[in-house]
Amino acid sequence: xxxxTQSPSVLSASVGDRVTLNCKASQNINKYLNWYQQKLGEAxxxxxxxxxxxxxxxxxxxxxxxxxxxYTLTISSLQPEDVATYFCFQHNSWPHTFGAGxxxxxx
Amino acid sequence: xxxxQQSGAELVKPxxxxxxxxxxxxxxxxxxxxNWIKQTTGQGLEWIGIINPGSGGTSxxxxxxxxxxxxxxxxxxxxxxxxxxxxxxDSAVYYCARRNDFDYWGQGVMVTVxx
Numbered sequence: 001x002x003x004x005t006q007s008p009s010v011l012s013a014s015v016g017d018r019v020t021l022n023c024k025a026s027q028n029i030n031k032y033l034n035w036y037q038q039k040l041g042e043a044x045x046x047x048x049x050x051x052x053x054x055x056x057x058x059x060x061x062x063x064x065x066x067x068x069x070x071y072t073l074t075i076s077s078l079q080p081e082d083v084a085t086y087f088c089f090q091h092n093s094w095p096h097t098f099g100a101g102x103x104x105x106x107x
Numbered sequence: 108x109x110x111x112q113q114s115g116a117e118l119v120k121p122x123x124x125x126x127x128x129x130x131x132x133x134x135x136x137x138x139x140x141x142n143w144i145k146q147t148t149g150q151g152l153e154w155i156g157i158i159n160p161g162s163g164g165t166s167x168x169x170x171x172x173x174x175x176x177x178x179x180x181x182x183x184x185x186x187x188x189x190x191x192x193x194x195x196x197d198s199a200v201y202y203c204a205r206r207n208d209f210d211y212w213g214q215g216v217m218v219t220v221x222x
Contacts, residue, residue, distance in 0.1 A: 034208060043202055043212040044152075055210070087152060091208050095168045096142075098152040 002026050002090055006099035012107045019075040021102045023088030028068050032092035035064055035073045038101075039084045047086075048073060080106060109133040111203050111213035118219045123193055129186040129203030129213050136184035137161040139206050143177065143188045146215070147199045157207075158186060193220045 003026040013019050023033065031051040036044035046055045048064035051071060061076045075082055083106055088099040114128040129141065143155040156167035158177040165177050174197070176189045186203055198220045203213040 032208075036209075043215050044209075045212070046208075046210050049208055049210070089152075089209065094166065096154045096207075096209070098154075100151050 001095055002029060002093060002097050004088055004090055004097050004099035006086075006088055006102050008102060009100065010103045010105065012105045013078050014107045015078055015080060017078045019078050019082075019104065021073040021086050021104070023066075023071045023073070023099050025069045025071075025090055029090040029092035031067060032090055033064070033066065033071045034089045034091065035062075036087045036089060037082075037084045038087065044087060078104075078106075109205065109211045111205065111211055113201075113203060113213040113216045116217045116219070118221065119193055120222055121194055121220055124189055124191045125193065125218060126187055126189045127201055127216055127218070129188075131184045131186065131205070134205075136179075137181060141177075141179070141186040142204045142206075142209060143175065143186075144202045144204055144209075144212075145171075145199045146202065155188070155201075160186065190218070193218075195220050 005024045007022045033051050035048040037047050038044040047058050047062050052064045063074050065072050085101045085103045087101045110132045112130045117125050119125045137160045140157050140159050142157045145153045154168050155171045155175050156177050158165045160179045178187045200215045200217050202215045205211045
């Protein structure tokens with residue numbers, strides 16, 4: 001199985017900050033990498049699909065990049081409503097696997 | 108709009124089975140695969156299996172083979188997952204999610220296994 005490693009596990013930042021979350025796959029996943037946002041008590045919501053495609057309705061402050069084994073989610077200007085846990089997810093090969101998540105908090 | 112509506116929370120006894128449902132609306136049910144995912148604090152998010160609603164064909168994570176059985180009812184656009192021989196380790200929130208890239212998710216259902 002492909003292992004997905006996210007860093008950091010917890011990130012504290014201030015409103016307006018540029019925030020970067022990282023995800024590393026144990027092997028090449030050919031950009032089949034999604035990012036999800038999960039708020040407390042809710043289901044994960046798709047933000048970015050296939051590395052850098054913004055899901056419909058998601059604010060443009062969210063963006064994704066990467067290739068091979070290394071991927072990044074960037075929030076250009078952190079907003080209070082962005083407090084959540086963010087998961088990366090590979091759908092290049094079965095079983096599809098998730099990272100353990102980065103918990104984003106307000107400083 | 109695409110919606111996946113899951114059944115309500117379950118409190119079940121060890122050794123028994125439970126059947127969870129996921130009713131789809133807002134798209135053609137038989138044209139998109141449906142997945143099931145387990146979420147726990149300890150293990151995080153784990154893919155359980157996938158079903159093709161059109162053909163009924165399934166594929167399972169080896170970890171959940173024998174534990175989960177996926178079926179569908181095309182007439183009601185509903186996917187089901189039966190979990191058998193339940194233990195406390197099966198206590199979790201279970202989600203259904205559409206397509207190979209998990210684009211839409213149900214709201215989740217908490218299953219608690221306790222005597």
